[in-house]
Amino acid sequence: MPEALLRVNELRKDFVVGPMFRRKTVQAIRGVSFVLNKGETLGLVGESGCGKSTTGRAAIRLIEPSSGSIEYDGVDLASVGARDMRRLRQDLQIIFQDPYASLDPRMTVEQILTEPLGIQKIGTSAERRERVMDIIAEVGLQAAHAARYPHEFSGGQRQRIGIARSLILNPKMIVADEPVSALDVSVQAQIINLMQDVKAKHGMSYIFISHDLSVVKHICDRVAVMYLGEVVETASRDALYEEPLHPYTKALMSAIPGRRGAQKRITLKGDIPSPASPPRGCAFHTRCPSAMAICKTTPPQAIETGGRKVACHLYN
Amino acid sequence: MSIAAEQPAVSTSREPSFLVLLFSRGSVIAGSFLIALMVLTAVLAHWIAPFDPNALNIANRLQPPGSAAHLLGTDEFGRDVLSRVIHGARTSLAIGIAIVAFAVGIGTLIGLVTGFYNRVDMVLSRIMDGLMSFPGLVLAIAMTGVMGASSTTVVLALGIVYMPRVARIIRSAVLVVRELSYVEACFALGATRFYVLFRHVLPNVMSPIIIQATFIFSYAVLGEAALSFLGVGVPPTQPSWGNMLAEARTFIVLAWWMALFPGLAIMITVLGLNLFGDGLRDALDPKLKGR
Ligand SMILES: Nc1ncnc2c1ncn2[C@@H]1O[C@H](COP(=O)(O)OP(=O)(O)OP(=O)(O)O)[C@@H](O)[C@H]1O
Numbered sequence: 001m002p003e004a005l006l007r008v009n010e011l012r013k014d015f016v017v018g019p020m021f022r023r024k025t026v027q028a029i030r031g032v033s034f035v036l037n038k039g040e041t042l043g044l045v046g047e048s049g050c051g052k053s054t055t056g057r058a059a060i061r062l063i064e065p066s067s068g069s070i071e072y073d074g075v076d077l078a079s080v081g082a083r084d085m086r087r088l089r090q091d092l093q094i095i096f097q098d099p100y101a102s103l104d105p106r107m108t109v110e111q112i113l114t115e116p117l118g119i120q121k122i123g124t125s126a127e128r129r130e131r132v133m134d135i136i137a138e139v140g141l142q143a144a145h146a147a148r149y150p151h152e153f154s155g156g157q158r159q160r161i162g163i164a165r166s167l168i169l170n171p172k173m174i175v176a177d178e179p180v181s182a183l184d185v186s187v188q189a190q191i192i193n194l195m196q197d198v199k200a201k202h203g204m205s206y207i208f209i210s211h212d213l214s215v216v217k218h219i220c221d222r223v224a225v226m227y228l229g230e231v232v233e234t235a236s237r238d239a240l241y242e243e244p245l246h247p248y249t250k251a252l253m254s255a256i257p258g259r260r261g262a263q264k265r266i267t268l269k270g271d272i273p274s275p276a277s278p279p280r281g282c283a284f285h286t287r288c289p290s291a292m293a294i295c296k297t298t299p300p301q302a303i304e305t306g307g308r309k310v311a312c313h314l315y316n
Numbered sequence: 317m318s319i320a321a322e323q324p325a326v327s328t329s330r331e332p333s334f335l336v337l338l339f340s341r342g343s344v345i346a347g348s349f350l351i352a353l354m355v356l357t358a359v360l361a362h363w364i365a366p367f368d369p370n371a372l373n374i375a376n377r378l379q380p381p382g383s384a385a386h387l388l389g390t391d392e393f394g395r396d397v398l399s400r401v402i403h404g405a406r407t408s409l410a411i412g413i414a415i416v417a418f419a420v421g422i423g424t425l426i427g428l429v430t431g432f433y434n435r436v437d438m439v440l441s442r443i444m445d446g447l448m449s450f451p452g453l454v455l456a457i458a459m460t461g462v463m464g465a466s467s468t469t470v471v472l473a474l475g476i477v478y479m480p481r482v483a484r485i486i487r488s489a490v491l492v493v494r495e496l497s498y499v500e501a502c503f504a505l506g507a508t509r510f511y512v513l514f515r516h517v518l519p520n521v522m523s524p525i526i527i528q529a530t531f532i533f534s535y536a537v538l539g540e541a542a543l544s545f546l547g548v549g550v551p552p553t554q555p556s557w558g559n560m561l562a563e564a565r566t567f568i569v570l571a572w573w574m575a576l577f578p579g580l581a582i583m584i585t586v587l588g589l590n591l592f593g594d595g596l597r598d599a600l601d602p603k604l605k606g607r
């Protein structure tokens with residue numbers, strides 16, 4: 001039985017947007033639940049705007065959830081005070097999508113990597129420097145790079161610096177928000193391999209956010225599929241790719257290019273509804289090829305079948 | 317070496333290339349030349365001015381330029397116009413610098429806070445809007461009415477007038493920077509808002525701050541002249557370009573040189589500052605930066 005590191009329960013996040021008097025509420029995530037096990041890579045997939053980034057950030061309280069509970073290593077994260085939360089952040093790190101915006105242009109690599117140790121008051125300056133040089137080597141950069149500024153690096157190298165920054169505090173889990181989607185395809189594989197290497201060495205857990213199902217298949221142990229702010233299906237990687245259950249997952253899978261034995265591609269009709277006014281009933285019913293009468297009125301409950309979870313009336 | 321790592325994040329290795337970039341612009345070279353000319357004049361005023369700027373010589377009043385050792389002529393009391401313009405540089409530049417320090421210092425602080433703390437923004441930005449919607453000169457004149465005409469009043473009045481402009485520009489720069497991932501990354505590392513604001517946001521809004529400083533400087537020189545011209549600025553015993561213009565007004569038909577030369581001095585200074593500021597803005601524009 002795998003041991004849970006993070007349990008997220010009924011997490012919600014509403015954003016209030018728009019000018020005064022014309023405020024509206026965007027329900028970015030609407031009751032997301034999942035478990036991240038120790039040493040596991042959990043994939044978070046779904047179309048743009050379905051709430052993957054919001055989920056990843058709210059799960060480590062980088063944005064405050066509107067409601068719901070987050071249990072990290074036995075601690076209720078949502079109720080931790082600001083000071084304790086800052087200490088806990090050592091364990092909960094994040095890697096960003098855009099390697100150009102994620103590094104302060106006015107700091108050298110060494111300053112960028114020393115900063116986390118300074119903030120958390122770890123080590124003497126000699127120890128910090130040693131740790132920084134170790135981590136620089138570990139992510140495949142050279143010692144000479146320490147004195148350089150971010151603009152002197154390629155996107156892939158910058159992503160290595162970002163990974164080094166997230167690793168230097170020895171975190172227990174890392175949220176990787178589309179860490180390779182801004183990179184050239186040739187560089188993507190190198191960064192994925194690096195992420196796998198450091199995980200093999202340190203044994204942390206990843207929440208790996210992506211819309212590229214081939215990358216997810218390569219790196220993830222389990223996958224949660226999101227649609228319009230909800231998790232519609234959670235399953236082990238093998239089960240999900242062998243036999244997707246939810247009609248939305250089926251549609252996503254059928255769109256992977258070059259899939260062997262593929263059934264014909266399922267094209268979804270219509271656009272994603274606005275998260276400001278999600279459809280009643282099952283959020284997916286407006287585009288679902290198998291929609292039934294009940295789907296228009298009643299939101300489906302997630303049910304467990306054979307170690308996987310799916311929220312769809314077809315399986316009730 | 318680790319000492320070096322803890323120094324503030326001023327980009328040492330980029331600085332030479334930035335200066336080269338800056339001074340490869342004609343406008344920056346010309347602007348720096350004019351500013352340097354004025355600053356040198358102000359600093360060396362005691363030594364280069366041929367006469368005491370306040371020495372009266374009624375016998376020699378209203379002499380035209382070029383007459384009897386008075387290169388730029390004399391005013392209605394026979395005071396040497398050249399010496400007064402030279403000493404005026406002191407007053408005008410000193411007041412300009414004080415106004416810049418006040419407006420940019422406080423404006424930057426308010427811009428940082430309003431851009432970064434939404435709750436403070438609600439209140440403080442409304443106050444700034446209110447200050448800005450008030451006509452600047454009228455506000456300054458009202459303050460002089462209360463505090464009496466002096467250099468201090470001029471500095472406070474114009475400082476308060478220009479400060480909200482700086483605040484607004486810095487605020488919008490902060491709004492951009494605070495959304496960047498490196499700011500979020502720093503929060504994820506456990507930093508406080510205060511730390512992030514001064515360690516990451518402030519250094520990355522330095523460019524608009526420096527650009528604002530040069531433009532506020534030129535507004536300040538003009539503003540001081542305008543207030544002194546209206547008689548609510550620097551008192552006449554202390555020569556400034558503004559109060560020289562004010563006195564010249566009465567004699568404009570008789571003695572055009574009394575108005576021309578302080579006017580030219582103002583024009584050269586403002587031109588120099590604007591040329592420099594424009595070039596600086598272009599050089600700091602990230603879109604034009606190498607890579
Ligand atoms: N700070 C914010 N303010 C207002 N709305 C937001 C904010 N952040 C996210 N949203 C909205 O919440 C919804 C979910 O956004 P989110 O960024 O989590 O999606 P995503 O799945 O990560 O998409 P992408 O694949 O494009 O990154 C979107 O409709 C988005 O517009």
Ligand SMILES: [Mg+2]
Nearest residue numbers: 052053054177
């Ligand atoms: Mg996202």
